[in-house]
Amino acid sequence: MHISEGILSGEVLAVGTVLAVAGTAIGLKKLDYDKIAGAGILASAFFVASLIHYPVGPSSVHLIMNGVVGLILGWGAFPAMLAALTLHAVMFQYGGITVLGVNTLIMAVPAVLCYGLFRRFALKGGRVATAAAFLTGFCAVLFGAVLTGAALMFTGKEFLEVTVALVGSYFPIMIIEGIITVFCVEFLKKVQPEMLG
Amino acid sequence: MILEPFAFENSIIHRLDPRLRLVFAVVFSIATALTQSFAPLYPALGISIILVAMARLDSLALIKRIAVVNVFVLFLWVVLPFTYEGDAVFIIGPLAATEQGLMLCGLITLKSNAILLVFISMVATMPVAVMGHAMGRLKVPPKIILLLLLTYRYIFVIEQEYQRLLRAARVRGFAPKTSMHTYRTYAYLVGMLFVRASERAKNVDNAMVCRGFSGEFHSLTEFAFKPVDSVAAVLMVLALVIIEGARWASILI
Numbered sequence: 001m002h003i004s005e006g007i008l009s010g011e012v013l014a015v016g017t018v019l020a021v022a023g024t025a026i027g028l029k030k031l032d033y034d035k036i037a038g039a040g041i042l043a044s045a046f047f048v049a050s051l052i053h054y055p056v057g058p059s060s061v062h063l064i065m066n067g068v069v070g071l072i073l074g075w076g077a078f079p080a081m082l083a084a085l086t087l088h089a090v091m092f093q094y095g096g097i098t099v100l101g102v103n104t105l106i107m108a109v110p111a112v113l114c115y116g117l118f119r120r121f122a123l124k125g126g127r128v129a130t131a132a133a134f135l136t137g138f139c140a141v142l143f144g145a146v147l148t149g150a151a152l153m154f155t156g157k158e159f160l161e162v163t164v165a166l167v168g169s170y171f172p173i174m175i176i177e178g179i180i181t182v183f184c185v186e187f188l189k190k191v192q193p194e195m196l197g
Numbered sequence: 198m199i200l201e202p203f204a205f206e207n208s209i210i211h212r213l214d215p216r217l218r219l220v221f222a223v224v225f226s227i228a229t230a231l232t233q234s235f236a237p238l239y240p241a242l243g244i245s246i247i248l249v250a251m252a253r254l255d256s257l258a259l260i261k262r263i264a265v266v267n268v269f270v271l272f273l274w275v276v277l278p279f280t281y282e283g284d285a286v287f288i289i290g291p292l293a294a295t296e297q298g299l300m301l302c303g304l305i306t307l308k309s310n311a312i313l314l315v316f317i318s319m320v321a322t323m324p325v326a327v328m329g330h331a332m333g334r335l336k337v338p339p340k341i342i343l344l345l346l347l348t349y350r351y352i353f354v355i356e357q358e359y360q361r362l363l364r365a366a367r368v369r370g371f372a373p374k375t376s377m378h379t380y381r382t383y384a385y386l387v388g389m390l391f392v393r394a395s396e397r398a399k400n401v402d403n404a405m406v407c408r409g410f411s412g413e414f415h416s417l418t419e420f421a422f423k424p425v426d427s428v429a430a431v432l433m434v435l436a437l438v439i440i441e442g443a444r445w446a447s448i449l450i
Contacts, residue, residue, distance in 0.1 A: 006308030040347025
């Protein structure tokens with residue numbers, strides 16, 4: 001879900017950068033030096049997860065997993081996503097310097113929102129936890145798609161159809177990310193419950 | 198396998214001071230991204246092509262990277278001209294392509310490619326470790342650099358771990374399909390990656406504390422601004438002047 005260079009307007013890029021810097025500053029404040037190794041290595045896991053492709057019908061898409069990273073790291077997801085996305089840009093040229101702020105927001109804002117909205121319920125048991133975990137995966141992608149759309153629409157209203165096509169194409173991914181997040185959170189709760197706090 | 202195909206070559210570009218390359222890439226990207234007219238984009242694209250040529254990169258890897266970015270650009274070419282309101286240039290069936298839509302696509306294409314090529318030639322040509330230390334000298338906060346370098350350090354380890362888990366799954370007959378079983382398997386795989394990452398983080402943190410880690414990775418690389426860097430800096434300023442000059446010339450004329 002990266003936006004490439006050269007598409008967004010200066011205003012959107014500037015606002016994105018300022019907000020991403022603010023979010024990262026909050027995140028870094030919450031990450032003491034003894035937690036920074038954990039955040040860095042989780043950012044690596046997030047980076048690797050985004051390279052994992054799974055089949056959907058005849059095509060294949062890659063995992064995003066920003067919801068799970070949000071549940072684990074909370075505000076720390078901001079600097080972690082920034083690090084992972086910087087590496088995406090440097091190593092694969094997904095995104096770039098000027099859109100780094102916007103791309104960080106697209107990944108990190110949904111992560112932090114899901115942390116705030118669903119973490120409490122995801123830690124419980126039974127159907128509530130399953131629903132919360134599903135919503136974490138689903139909404140993390142949905143909010144990301146909405147933010148992508150917002151960045152395009154604030155650039156120019158002529159992007160309306162492009163935005164609709166993009167957000168629509170993410171719909172199946174939202175559902176599958178929801179399902180995968182349910183299994184993943186269940187797994188983490190069994191294997192290492194302290195990771196989710 | 199995660200590779201950095203451009204970072205470990207040897208060309209005049211690779212030998213330039215990383216700090217200079219970072220600063221130029223940032224300034225060039227911002228200047229190009231803010232452009233609203235065609236005039237400055239021709240010299241910008243020209244300069245970016247010259248820089249990539251000077252970096253003498255692996256052409257196959259280069260073509261792949263350019264293709265990835267242009268797939269999205271192509272998608273815009275398919276949609277935008279027909280949805281943008283304006284004066285129709287040509288008509289296909291019920292759809293009319295507008296001049297304004299085509300112009301916008303042209304602008305985006307030039308901008309995207311110019312910024313991409315400069316980024317490849319200036320930034321992708323340095324190893325991430327070097328980039329981190331160069332960012333440190335440019336006064337980027339040490340905590341974010343530490344996080345970046347740690348992330349870089351462990352992506353290769355985690356990726357190998359993933360390959361190992363995947364191989365183990367395949368040996369047991371796992372074949373990815375569009376099925377719940379596949380998604381469950383991938384979910385457990387990724388869950389295991391997160392668990393291993395967090396376990397490893399504890400060990401790494403302990404090891405760092407044992408070695409008296411105080412919050413910063415020190416670099417033995419001495420960044421030296423050589424005469425060739427001064428020449429390059431002058432040329433880079435000149436390049437930016439040409440781009441900005443083209444912008445003003447097109448406004449004034």
